[in-house]
Amino acid sequence: MYQIGIVVGSLRQDSFNQKLANALTKMGSHDFSFKQLHIGNLPLYNQDHDANQAESVRQLKSDIKASQGLIFVTAEYNRSIPGVLKNALDHASRPYGQSAWSGKPAGILGVSPGSTGTAMAQQHLRNVLSYLNAPTLGQPEGFIQATDVLFTTEGDIGEHSKQFLQSWMQAFEAWVKLHIAQA
Numbered sequence: 001m002y003q004i005g006i007v008v009g010s011l012r013q014d015s016f017n018q019k020l021a022n023a024l025t026k027m028g029s030h031d032f033s034f035k036q037l038h039i040g041n042l043p044l045y046n047q048d049h050d051a052n053q054a055e056s057v058r059q060l061k062s063d064i065k066a067s068q069g070l071i072f073v074t075a076e077y078n079r080s081i082p083g084v085l086k087n088a089l090d091h092a093s094r095p096y097g098q099s100a101w102s103g104k105p106a107g108i109l110g111v112s113p114g115s116t117g118t119a120m121a122q123q124h125l126r127n128v129l130s131y132l133n134a135p136t137l138g139q140p141e142g143f144i145q146a147t148d149v150l151f152t153t154e155g156d157i158g159e160h161s162k163q164f165l166q167s168w169m170q171a172f173e174a175w176v177k178l179h180i181a182q183a
Contacts, residue, residue: 005037005067009074009085016111021073039088050095064100069176076121101132105179107172109142117143
């Protein structure tokens with residue numbers, strides 16, 4: 001069984017990205033399980049606290065370390081990643097040399113009302129994950145536009161996007177298995 005941590009880069013109550021993350025968990029293979037890693041309760045990162053991290057930070061790091069892979073589903077704010085996601089990335093990478101992200105195969109998706117989806121946020125996130133030594137799935141990219149048919153009334157992926165997201169999930173699962181085999 002592969003445990004996959006899901007990090008949602010949006011705290012909004014009716015977040016498209018939270019809906020996408022929830023729907024993705026239903027699309028995984030039988031040997032994959034998913035756990036959302038909560039980032040909304042983290043204090044603002046302050047290097048002065050590296051030696052005595054908050055319980056919420058220690059829990060996030062523990063959940064990341066227990067995961068065999070990570071899916072980031074992020075919003076885009078001001079053409080970059082949301083502050084809450086950057087805060088989580090910083091917390092779990094510290095203190096220097098003790099990054100929980102290192103070596104964790106990752107996949108990135110995002111949904112937005114705009115026609116380019118979350119392309120800029122995803123590129124910025126790729127840059128950060130590269131530095132943090134988290135090998136990130138390159139293809140297929142998932143710049144998803146929120147439309148009336150993206151989700152069904154039950155919260156599943158609509159027929160228009162189901163095939164693409166299923167193929168994305170298959171590519172991600174293969175990516176995780178490849179990296180686990182090489183570890």
